Amino acid sequence: AMSSWGRLSSTSGADGFPWVNARYNPERYDPPALPAKDNTLGVPSERHWQEDWSTADIQQAAEEHVMMSWSNSKAVKDLPVFERSEGVYLYDQNGKRFLDWTSQAVCVNLGYTVPESIKDAVTSQLET
Secondary structure, eight states: OOOHHHSSSOOOOOOBTTTOOOOOOOOOOOOOOOOOOOOOOOOOOOOGGGGOOOOOHHHHHHHHHHOOSSGGGGGGGGGGGGGEHHHHHHHHETEEEEEEETGGGGOOTTTTTTOHHHHHHHHHHHHH
């Protein structure tokens, strides 16, 4: 006979309440087969390796390939083209400084000027 405690919690649940206090029975899971074909993206275009891109080239590539994650992507073509960064600031081709309000959203709050000690620690962690 089942003890009073056993009637409160068993594999099938409590007496009269089949799902109350029921023990977990994992379902068998068969993972899907991996794709048999090569699904790599191929190679970057030759244009990707050009050392210098004009402002028009950058704007065209952004308009064709960038998806804005926090706003409408149509605005991409009108964004300034940044040429350098320092700390939490970005600088456009005319030297105008912009505070990058989103820099912390996808990276550590160090901004763009990462201390050598952090770079060394990250490199060490990647290599071990």
